Amino acid sequence: MLVSALPNDVTAAAAETGTADPVRGTAHGKVILFGEHAVVYGVPALAVGIDRGAWAQVDVRAATGADEVSVLHVRGWDVTVRDDAGEDGPPLARAFRDVLAATRKDQRATGRVPVGTVHVEAEADLPPGGGLGCSAALGVAVARAVDPSASAESIAARVDAWERVFHGNPSGIDAAVASAGGCVLFTRGKGDEPSTIERVRLSETLHLCIGHSGQASSTKSMVESVARIRERRPEITQKTFDAIHTLVKNARLAIVDHDLRAIGQLLDLNQMLLSGLFLSTPEIKQMCATAHTAGALGAKLTGAGGGGCVVALVFDAARGANVLAAWKAEGFDGFAATVKAEVQDVREILQKLHERVIAAGSP
Ligand code: PMV
Secondary structure: OOOOOOOOOHHHHHHHHOOOOOEEEEEEEEEEEEOOOHHHHOOOEEEEEEEEEEEEEEOHHHOOOOOOOOEEEEOOOOEEEEOOOOOOOOHHHHHHHHHHHHHHHHHHHOOOOOOOOOEEEEEEOOOOOOOOOHHHHHHHHHHHHHOOOOOHHHHHHHHHHHHHHHHOOOOOHHHHHHHHOOEEEEEOOOOOOOOEEEEOOOOOOEEEEEEEOOOOOOHHHHHHHHHHHHHHOHHHHHHHHHHHHHHHHHHHHHHHOOOHHHHHHHHHHHHHHHHHOOOOOHHHHHHHHHHHHOOOOEEEEEOOOOOOEEEEEEOOHHHHHHHHHHHHHOOOOEEEEEEOOOOOOHHHHHHHHHHHHHHHHOO
16 A cells, blocks of 8 residues: 555544544556556556555544535646536546545444545646546546555555546556556456456566657547457457457566566557557657657557657666657657566575576577
Protein backbone atom coordinates (compact mmCIF):
# COMPACT_ATOMS: atom_id res chain seq x y z
CA MET A 1 0.00 0.00 0.00
CA LEU A 2 1.18 3.48 -0.78
CA VAL A 3 -0.78 5.15 1.95
CA SER A 4 0.74 4.95 5.40
CA ALA A 5 -1.12 2.60 7.69
CA LEU A 6 -4.11 4.28 9.24
CA PRO A 7 -6.67 2.98 11.72
CA ASN A 8 -10.08 1.76 10.54
CA ASP A 9 -12.80 4.33 10.02
CA VAL A 10 -10.43 7.20 10.52
CA THR A 11 -12.65 9.49 8.47
CA ALA A 12 -15.78 8.74 10.48
CA ALA A 13 -13.87 8.89 13.75
CA ALA A 14 -12.32 12.21 12.84
CA ALA A 15 -15.67 13.62 11.79
CA GLU A 16 -16.92 12.88 15.29
CA THR A 17 -13.92 14.28 17.13
CA GLY A 18 -12.69 16.84 14.60
CA THR A 19 -9.13 16.07 15.60
CA ALA A 20 -7.43 13.94 12.97
CA ASP A 21 -5.00 15.26 10.41
CA PRO A 22 -6.18 15.27 6.81
CA VAL A 23 -5.94 11.83 5.24
CA ARG A 24 -3.82 11.58 2.12
CA GLY A 25 -4.02 8.95 -0.63
CA THR A 26 -1.49 8.61 -3.41
CA ALA A 27 -1.35 6.69 -6.67
CA HIS A 28 1.08 6.03 -9.55
CA GLY A 29 0.78 7.00 -13.16
CA LYS A 30 1.06 3.94 -15.39
CA VAL A 31 2.94 3.16 -18.55
CA ILE A 32 1.85 0.12 -20.52
CA LEU A 33 5.01 -1.41 -21.94
CA PHE A 34 3.30 -4.26 -23.79
CA GLY A 35 -0.26 -5.38 -24.52
CA GLU A 36 -2.57 -2.35 -24.58
CA HIS A 37 -5.87 -2.93 -26.43
CA ALA A 38 -5.23 -6.68 -26.62
CA VAL A 39 -5.66 -6.62 -22.81
CA VAL A 40 -9.32 -5.67 -23.29
CA TYR A 41 -9.77 -9.08 -25.00
CA GLY A 42 -8.01 -11.14 -22.35
CA VAL A 43 -4.35 -10.94 -23.46
CA PRO A 44 -2.07 -10.17 -20.47
CA ALA A 45 -0.37 -6.77 -20.47
CA LEU A 46 2.87 -5.64 -18.87
CA ALA A 47 2.78 -2.25 -17.24
CA VAL A 48 4.82 -0.20 -14.83
CA GLY A 49 3.88 2.32 -12.18
CA ILE A 50 5.99 5.44 -12.57
CA ASP A 51 7.26 7.92 -10.02
CA ARG A 52 4.63 10.50 -11.08
CA GLY A 53 0.98 10.21 -10.27
CA ALA A 54 -1.76 11.74 -8.19
CA TRP A 55 -2.61 12.53 -4.61
CA ALA A 56 -5.83 13.35 -2.80
CA GLN A 57 -6.49 14.65 0.66
CA VAL A 58 -9.72 14.49 2.61
CA ASP A 59 -10.33 17.32 4.99
CA VAL A 60 -12.07 15.27 7.64
CA ARG A 61 -12.95 18.34 9.71
CA ALA A 62 -15.11 19.52 6.84
CA ALA A 63 -17.33 16.43 7.14
CA THR A 64 -20.15 18.06 9.04
CA GLY A 65 -23.40 16.36 8.13
CA ALA A 66 -25.53 14.32 5.76
CA ASP A 67 -27.32 17.34 4.27
CA GLU A 68 -24.11 18.85 2.91
CA VAL A 69 -22.81 17.79 -0.51
CA SER A 70 -19.39 16.27 -0.92
CA VAL A 71 -16.95 18.26 -3.00
CA LEU A 72 -13.84 17.38 -5.02
CA HIS A 73 -11.44 20.10 -6.05
CA VAL A 74 -8.69 19.22 -8.51
CA ARG A 75 -5.81 21.67 -8.18
CA GLY A 76 -3.95 22.55 -11.34
CA TRP A 77 -7.12 22.09 -13.42
CA ASP A 78 -8.95 24.36 -10.94
CA VAL A 79 -12.08 22.26 -11.29
CA THR A 80 -14.55 21.72 -8.47
CA VAL A 81 -17.31 19.11 -8.70
CA ARG A 82 -20.09 17.94 -6.33
CA ASP A 83 -21.40 14.45 -5.72
CA ASP A 84 -25.06 15.40 -6.32
CA ALA A 85 -24.54 15.39 -10.12
CA GLY A 86 -27.24 13.90 -12.33
CA GLU A 87 -26.65 11.80 -15.45
CA ASP A 88 -26.10 14.97 -17.49
CA GLY A 89 -23.48 16.27 -15.03
CA PRO A 90 -19.79 16.55 -15.94
CA PRO A 91 -17.92 13.20 -16.08
CA LEU A 92 -15.65 14.06 -13.13
CA ALA A 93 -18.71 14.81 -10.96
CA ARG A 94 -20.35 11.51 -11.92
CA ALA A 95 -17.11 9.61 -11.32
CA PHE A 96 -16.77 11.21 -7.87
CA ARG A 97 -20.42 10.42 -7.08
CA ASP A 98 -19.99 6.79 -8.18
CA VAL A 99 -16.76 6.15 -6.27
CA LEU A 100 -18.30 7.59 -3.08
CA ALA A 101 -21.43 5.44 -3.58
CA ALA A 102 -19.26 2.31 -4.15
CA THR A 103 -17.23 3.11 -1.02
CA ARG A 104 -20.32 3.56 1.16
CA LYS A 105 -21.93 0.39 -0.23
CA ASP A 106 -18.82 -1.67 0.63
CA GLN A 107 -18.55 -0.09 4.06
CA ARG A 108 -22.21 -0.87 4.88
CA ALA A 109 -21.82 -4.43 3.58
CA THR A 110 -18.93 -5.01 5.98
CA GLY A 111 -20.67 -3.43 8.97
CA ARG A 112 -18.62 -0.24 8.94
CA VAL A 113 -19.81 3.32 9.33
CA PRO A 114 -20.18 4.72 5.79
CA VAL A 115 -18.10 7.77 5.10
CA GLY A 116 -20.09 11.01 5.52
CA THR A 117 -19.75 14.26 3.64
CA VAL A 118 -16.20 14.80 2.47
CA HIS A 119 -14.24 17.68 1.04
CA VAL A 120 -11.48 16.32 -1.15
CA GLU A 121 -8.52 18.25 -2.49
CA ALA A 122 -6.62 16.42 -5.24
CA GLU A 123 -3.93 16.88 -7.83
CA ALA A 124 -2.70 14.81 -10.78
CA ASP A 125 0.80 15.32 -12.13
CA LEU A 126 0.03 13.53 -15.41
CA PRO A 127 -1.28 14.81 -18.75
CA PRO A 128 -4.99 13.97 -19.07
CA GLY A 129 -5.72 11.95 -22.21
CA GLY A 130 -2.03 11.09 -22.43
CA GLY A 131 -2.29 7.32 -21.96
CA LEU A 132 -0.62 7.47 -18.55
CA GLY A 133 -3.71 6.50 -16.58
CA CYS A 134 -4.36 10.01 -15.28
CA SER A 135 -8.03 9.40 -14.49
CA ALA A 136 -7.37 6.09 -12.72
CA ALA A 137 -4.53 7.60 -10.65
CA LEU A 138 -6.84 10.40 -9.54
CA GLY A 139 -9.61 7.88 -8.80
CA VAL A 140 -7.30 5.63 -6.76
CA ALA A 141 -5.93 8.60 -4.81
CA VAL A 142 -9.48 9.82 -4.03
CA ALA A 143 -10.77 6.34 -3.14
CA ARG A 144 -7.78 5.78 -0.84
CA ALA A 145 -8.06 9.14 0.86
CA VAL A 146 -11.77 8.56 1.49
CA ASP A 147 -11.23 5.07 2.94
CA PRO A 148 -7.54 4.52 3.80
CA SER A 149 -8.01 1.14 5.46
CA ALA A 150 -9.57 -0.49 2.36
CA SER A 151 -7.62 -3.28 0.67
CA ALA A 152 -5.94 -2.70 -2.70
CA GLU A 153 -8.56 -5.00 -4.32
CA SER A 154 -11.49 -3.03 -2.88
CA ILE A 155 -9.93 0.23 -4.05
CA ALA A 156 -9.48 -1.18 -7.57
CA ALA A 157 -13.12 -2.38 -7.65
CA ARG A 158 -14.41 1.01 -6.49
CA VAL A 159 -12.27 2.83 -9.04
CA ASP A 160 -13.81 0.62 -11.73
CA ALA A 161 -17.04 2.60 -11.15
CA TRP A 162 -15.05 5.84 -11.59
CA GLU A 163 -13.25 4.58 -14.70
CA ARG A 164 -16.47 3.44 -16.38
CA VAL A 165 -17.59 7.07 -16.53
CA PHE A 166 -14.50 8.00 -18.56
CA HIS A 167 -13.67 4.82 -20.47
CA GLY A 168 -16.88 2.84 -21.02
CA ASN A 169 -15.32 -0.63 -20.90
CA PRO A 170 -12.01 -0.35 -19.01
CA SER A 171 -9.86 -3.45 -18.61
CA GLY A 172 -8.93 -2.29 -15.09
CA ILE A 173 -5.20 -2.19 -15.78
CA ASP A 174 -4.91 1.54 -15.06
CA ALA A 175 -6.48 1.26 -11.62
CA ALA A 176 -4.47 -1.88 -10.78
CA VAL A 177 -1.13 -0.25 -11.64
CA ALA A 178 -2.06 3.10 -10.09
CA SER A 179 -2.62 1.16 -6.90
CA ALA A 180 0.22 -1.38 -7.00
CA GLY A 181 3.18 0.46 -8.64
CA GLY A 182 6.28 -1.52 -9.75
CA CYS A 183 6.05 -3.78 -12.79
CA VAL A 184 2.98 -5.97 -13.14
CA LEU A 185 1.44 -8.52 -15.46
CA PHE A 186 -2.26 -7.80 -15.63
CA THR A 187 -4.87 -10.17 -17.04
CA ARG A 188 -8.47 -9.11 -17.34
CA GLY A 189 -10.91 -11.60 -15.84
CA LYS A 190 -13.37 -13.26 -18.25
CA GLY A 191 -17.06 -12.65 -17.47
CA ASP A 192 -17.50 -12.59 -13.71
CA GLU A 193 -13.98 -13.86 -13.02
CA PRO A 194 -11.78 -11.36 -11.21
CA SER A 195 -8.82 -9.83 -13.02
CA THR A 196 -5.40 -11.02 -11.91
CA ILE A 197 -2.34 -8.95 -11.22
CA GLU A 198 1.06 -10.58 -10.86
CA ARG A 199 4.17 -8.75 -9.80
CA VAL A 200 7.13 -8.96 -12.20
CA ARG A 201 10.30 -8.36 -10.29
CA LEU A 202 12.85 -5.99 -11.79
CA SER A 203 16.45 -6.90 -10.98
CA GLU A 204 17.72 -3.47 -12.08
CA THR A 205 16.20 -0.05 -12.55
CA LEU A 206 14.49 0.63 -15.89
CA HIS A 207 15.07 4.05 -17.46
CA LEU A 208 12.23 5.33 -19.61
CA CYS A 209 11.47 8.51 -21.50
CA ILE A 210 7.85 9.52 -21.84
CA GLY A 211 7.00 12.04 -24.55
CA HIS A 212 3.68 13.64 -25.41
CA SER A 213 2.60 13.74 -29.06
CA GLY A 214 0.75 16.98 -28.42
CA GLN A 215 -2.61 15.41 -29.29
CA ALA A 216 -5.06 14.33 -26.60
CA SER A 217 -6.59 10.95 -27.20
CA SER A 218 -9.83 9.41 -26.01
CA THR A 219 -9.40 5.88 -24.65
CA LYS A 220 -13.11 5.25 -25.11
CA SER A 221 -13.09 6.10 -28.82
CA MET A 222 -9.83 4.24 -29.50
CA VAL A 223 -11.15 1.10 -27.76
CA GLU A 224 -14.35 1.44 -29.80
CA SER A 225 -12.35 1.82 -33.00
CA VAL A 226 -10.46 -1.44 -32.29
CA ALA A 227 -13.79 -3.12 -31.53
CA ARG A 228 -15.09 -2.01 -34.95
CA ILE A 229 -11.96 -3.35 -36.72
CA ARG A 230 -12.39 -6.61 -34.82
CA GLU A 231 -16.03 -6.86 -35.94
CA ARG A 232 -15.13 -6.27 -39.58
CA ARG A 233 -12.00 -8.45 -39.67
CA PRO A 234 -12.15 -10.88 -36.73
CA GLU A 235 -9.48 -13.30 -37.96
CA ILE A 236 -6.80 -10.74 -38.76
CA THR A 237 -7.46 -8.88 -35.51
CA GLN A 238 -7.21 -12.12 -33.55
CA LYS A 239 -3.88 -12.86 -35.22
CA THR A 240 -2.63 -9.44 -34.11
CA PHE A 241 -3.76 -10.12 -30.54
CA ASP A 242 -2.06 -13.55 -30.64
CA ALA A 243 1.17 -11.94 -31.83
CA ILE A 244 0.94 -9.37 -29.01
CA HIS A 245 0.40 -12.24 -26.57
CA THR A 246 3.65 -13.86 -27.72
CA LEU A 247 5.46 -10.52 -27.37
CA VAL A 248 4.17 -10.12 -23.83
CA LYS A 249 5.43 -13.58 -22.82
CA ASN A 250 8.89 -12.88 -24.28
CA ALA A 251 8.96 -9.39 -22.81
CA ARG A 252 8.26 -10.74 -19.37
CA LEU A 253 11.32 -12.99 -19.58
CA ALA A 254 13.44 -10.16 -20.99
CA ILE A 255 12.36 -7.83 -18.15
CA VAL A 256 13.17 -10.40 -15.48
CA ASP A 257 16.61 -10.93 -17.10
CA HIS A 258 17.09 -7.16 -17.57
CA ASP A 259 17.86 -7.84 -21.23
CA LEU A 260 17.45 -4.24 -22.39
CA ARG A 261 18.20 -4.91 -26.06
CA ALA A 262 15.52 -7.59 -26.23
CA ILE A 263 13.00 -5.37 -24.43
CA GLY A 264 13.77 -2.57 -26.92
CA GLN A 265 13.24 -4.84 -29.93
CA LEU A 266 9.98 -6.12 -28.51
CA LEU A 267 8.77 -2.55 -27.94
CA ASP A 268 9.38 -1.81 -31.63
CA LEU A 269 7.49 -4.94 -32.67
CA ASN A 270 4.55 -4.04 -30.43
CA GLN A 271 4.48 -0.55 -32.01
CA MET A 272 4.31 -2.17 -35.46
CA LEU A 273 1.35 -4.31 -34.44
CA LEU A 274 -0.45 -1.33 -32.89
CA SER A 275 0.10 0.66 -36.10
CA GLY A 276 -1.62 -2.21 -37.91
CA LEU A 277 -4.70 -1.48 -35.78
CA PHE A 278 -4.55 2.19 -36.89
CA LEU A 279 -3.62 3.40 -33.44
CA SER A 280 -0.44 5.24 -34.40
CA THR A 281 -0.26 8.78 -35.80
CA PRO A 282 2.40 10.59 -37.88
CA GLU A 283 3.58 12.35 -34.68
CA ILE A 284 3.90 9.06 -32.76
CA LYS A 285 5.83 7.57 -35.69
CA GLN A 286 8.13 10.61 -35.79
CA MET A 287 8.74 10.46 -32.03
CA CYS A 288 9.64 6.76 -32.17
CA ALA A 289 12.10 7.41 -35.02
CA THR A 290 13.63 10.42 -33.24
CA ALA A 291 14.03 8.43 -30.03
CA HIS A 292 15.91 5.72 -31.94
CA THR A 293 18.23 8.24 -33.61
CA ALA A 294 18.95 9.75 -30.18
CA GLY A 295 19.97 6.36 -28.81
CA ALA A 296 16.80 4.70 -27.51
CA LEU A 297 16.69 0.90 -27.56
CA GLY A 298 13.03 0.79 -28.57
CA ALA A 299 9.94 2.99 -28.59
CA LYS A 300 6.18 2.70 -28.97
CA LEU A 301 2.93 4.44 -28.22
CA THR A 302 1.62 3.70 -24.75
CA GLY A 303 -2.03 3.48 -23.73
CA ALA A 304 -4.86 4.12 -26.11
CA GLY A 305 -2.91 5.64 -29.02
CA GLY A 306 -4.40 7.99 -31.63
CA GLY A 307 -2.33 10.68 -29.87
CA GLY A 308 -1.23 10.63 -26.24
CA CYS A 309 2.21 9.46 -25.21
CA VAL A 310 5.20 7.52 -26.50
CA VAL A 311 7.48 5.47 -24.26
CA ALA A 312 11.14 4.94 -25.14
CA LEU A 313 13.55 2.62 -23.34
CA VAL A 314 17.10 3.86 -22.74
CA PHE A 315 20.22 2.39 -21.16
CA ASP A 316 20.65 5.12 -18.57
CA ALA A 317 19.66 8.62 -17.50
CA ALA A 318 22.31 10.29 -19.74
CA ARG A 319 20.92 8.62 -22.88
CA GLY A 320 17.45 9.53 -21.65
CA ALA A 321 18.46 13.19 -21.57
CA ASN A 322 19.53 12.90 -25.24
CA VAL A 323 16.14 11.51 -26.23
CA LEU A 324 14.28 14.22 -24.31
CA ALA A 325 16.44 16.93 -25.93
CA ALA A 326 15.83 15.48 -29.42
CA TRP A 327 12.06 15.44 -28.81
CA LYS A 328 12.17 18.98 -27.45
CA ALA A 329 14.02 20.18 -30.56
CA GLU A 330 11.06 18.87 -32.58
CA GLY A 331 8.50 20.49 -30.28
CA PHE A 332 7.52 17.44 -28.19
CA ASP A 333 7.46 17.69 -24.38
CA GLY A 334 8.65 14.78 -22.32
CA PHE A 335 10.03 13.64 -19.01
CA ALA A 336 12.27 10.89 -17.66
CA ALA A 337 10.74 8.14 -15.52
CA THR A 338 12.44 5.35 -13.66
CA VAL A 339 11.03 2.11 -12.38
CA LYS A 340 13.15 1.02 -9.47
CA ALA A 341 14.49 -2.48 -9.01
CA GLU A 342 12.91 -4.30 -6.14
CA VAL A 343 15.03 -5.42 -3.23
CA GLN A 344 15.92 -9.05 -3.68
CA ASP A 345 16.49 -11.71 -1.16
CA VAL A 346 20.26 -12.38 -0.85
CA ARG A 347 19.66 -16.09 -1.53
CA GLU A 348 17.93 -15.18 -4.79
CA ILE A 349 20.91 -13.06 -5.91
CA LEU A 350 23.32 -15.90 -5.07
CA GLN A 351 21.12 -18.38 -6.94
CA LYS A 352 21.10 -16.10 -10.03
CA LEU A 353 24.89 -15.72 -9.88
CA HIS A 354 25.24 -19.48 -9.54
CA GLU A 355 22.99 -20.04 -12.59
CA ARG A 356 25.06 -17.53 -14.60
CA VAL A 357 28.33 -19.23 -13.65
CA ILE A 358 26.92 -22.63 -14.70
CA ALA A 359 25.56 -21.16 -17.97
CA ALA A 360 28.93 -19.51 -18.74
CA GLY A 361 30.77 -22.78 -18.04
CA SER A 362 28.45 -24.96 -20.14
CA PRO A 363 29.59 -25.89 -23.69
O1 PMV B 1 -4.80 5.47 -22.50
P1 PMV B 1 -5.07 4.83 -21.19
O2 PMV B 1 -4.11 5.19 -20.11
O3 PMV B 1 -6.48 5.03 -20.75
O4 PMV B 1 -4.85 3.26 -21.39
C1 PMV B 1 -5.76 2.52 -22.17
C2 PMV B 1 -5.37 1.08 -22.25
C3 PMV B 1 -6.28 0.28 -23.15
O5 PMV B 1 -5.76 -1.05 -23.20
C4 PMV B 1 -6.29 0.84 -24.56
C5 PMV B 1 -7.71 0.25 -22.64
C6 PMV B 1 -7.89 -0.54 -21.36
O6 PMV B 1 -8.94 -0.33 -20.72
O7 PMV B 1 -7.06 -1.39 -21.01
